[in-house]
Amino acid sequence: MFRVESDALGSETVPSGAYYGIHAVRARDNFTVSGRPVNPRITRAIVMVKKAAAKVNGRQGNISEQVASGILSACDELLQGQMDQHFIVDAYQGGAGTSTNMNVNEVIANLAIEKLGGHKGDYRLVHPIDHVNLYQSTNDVYPTAMRIAMIPLLRSLSEEFASLQEALQEKEREYADVLRLGRTELMDALPIMAGQSFGAYAKAIARDRWRLYKAEERLREINLGGTAVGTGMNAPLAYIYAIAEELRELSGMGLCRSDFPMDGTQNMDVFVEVSGLLKAAAVNLLKISGDFRLLNSGPSGGIAEYILPPMQVGSSILPGKMNPVIAEMAGSVAMKVISNDTAVTLAAASGQLELNAFAPLIAESLLESLEILTEAVRLFHERCVRGLKVDTAHCLEHLERSGVMAAAAVTYLGYDAAAELAKSAAASDRPLKEILLEQGLMTKKQIDAILHPLQVTKPGIPGRSSDL
Incomplete structure (x- = not known):
């Protein structure tokens, strides 16, 4: 079953049970891009704008109390997300959002018409543009x-x-x-x-x-x-x-x-x-x-x-x-x-x-x-x-086998000697501490002070109480 709606381009059939209208139908047919509708957060946000507009227009006498009541009731229902299937325009569209705005206008109008005892598509009761979109543009x-x-x-x-x-x-x-x-x-x-x-x-x-x-x-x-x-x-x-x-x-x-x-x-x-x-x-x-x-x-x-x-x-x-x-x-x-x-x-x-x-x-x-x-x-x-x-344990193993702790000894041994030390540690796969002791480069006390974890992971010279 279908109903017939008209616009500046002519007439178009719309499913009789649909709350959307001719503008949404044309947009649906024009933008067969992704098969994914507009993000529901956008349509619900537009519904919220329409609700605010209906409250203002009703209060200021721009639309009748009856029309305002129908629009507000429709908006409240739509904000619950129970009728998202009637927002049919593809996410990827031309027109700066006009198709989405009109889809929302039509759904609100037809839902309001029903609430006022009318039939979908009878826009004499509630019009998508003259009432729902009153004093608005897609562009605002x-x-x-x-x-x-x-x-x-x-x-x-x-x-x-x-x-x-x-x-x-x-x-x-x-x-x-x-x-x-x-x-x-x-x-x-x-x-x-x-x-x-x-x-x-x-x-x-x-x-x-x-x-x-x-x-x-x-x-x-x-x-x-x-x-x-x-x-x-x-x-x-x-x-x-x-x-x-x-x-x-x-x-x-x-x-x-x-x-x-x-x-x-x-x-x-x-x-x-x-x-x-x-x-x-x-x-x-x-x-x-x-x-x-x-x-x-x-x-x-x-x-x-x-x-x-x-x-x-x-x-x-x-x-x-x-x-x-x-x-x-x-x-x-x-x-x-x-x-x-x-x-x-x-x-x-x-x-x-x-x-x-x-x-x-x-x-x-x-x-x-x-x-x-x-x-x-x-x-x-x-x-x-x-x-x-x-x-x-694995972290410590990697650290001891790397020879990078030789950097802590640069101040005491010089860069070249520290580089040779790192090279020896890496080649022999032995902890740096053993080589320092074996070669008599430092005492155990010096090594423990210089290579202490808290010394090598903070600002300053490792092993010195103060580098000021």
Whole structure:
């Protein structure tokens, strides 16, 4: 069964049971791209904008009390997510989000019509544009909805980074006294405490946490009320000043009306800034997860100083093989976030004159990055970092066999002599302490003082009480 609806292009059949209308049908047919609908967070954010507009327009007498009541009731139902299947426009679309906005307008209108006792498609009762979209344009609705959709995710992501930071700091404390071999350019370097490496990771994650927390401020300024190009044409001043207040109260977010809506209508640089912060966080996650995989490598043929929690069988042909799947997942997500940042950057830079036609791509890319990064960080700290163990015996074995402790003797023996000492230790596969004693270069007391773990992992000259 179908109903017939009309627009400026002519008529089109719409399934009689559908809450969407002709605009959504045309968009569905035009954009058969991914088969994936618009992110539900965007459609629900637009519904929230429509609810705020209906409250203001009803209160100011711009629409009848009956129409306002029907729209508000429809919005409340849609915000529960029970009718997402009626938002049918593909995630990848042209038109700066107009198709998504119209899909929402139609679903709200038809649901409101039913609630008022009418039949779907009878827009004399509630019209998608004249009532639901009154005093709005896609160009102020969509950028506003993008912000509303992203702010809660930013908060959640910041909280997950806080949990990851805490997990790394726990490892810093747990392994504060464990000496291990430091490495630069994948080659043996100066000794460090295992806890110090976790502390360095925690510092990087702390920066990400703070940057993401502060990024919300960039998204609070909305252009709602600016209509098509930011001038506010066709919207009464009373509505323009009231709508931002209403939306702030409705959303529970610290939203504020832009003092120059044209800026928020045509410029997308704030989303590039947020995406850049997500990229920076992804870079740190990729680095840390990569380090974990490297230090976990082996166990017999690799470094094997870290022992990552075994989460699942790793091979269909190698019995007993366990792969670092959680760290790999975290790295994969980080790579995707980095690639999404490129899409956001190009889309924002491709805006022209008074509007950016690629806002839907920015929204999809950023929302995906926020969603997958939040979940990846949660899984990484819960299923990888918290269960990670450091093989202290293996760390000590690598350190003693490396000869890098010779660096602690440079001040006392000179660089060339220390280099020969390191070479001898590596060639004979013997601890440095034995060779120092054997060659009579130092006394046991001197060796214990100079090569003490707390001396070789802090600023200053090893073995000296003060180097001032």
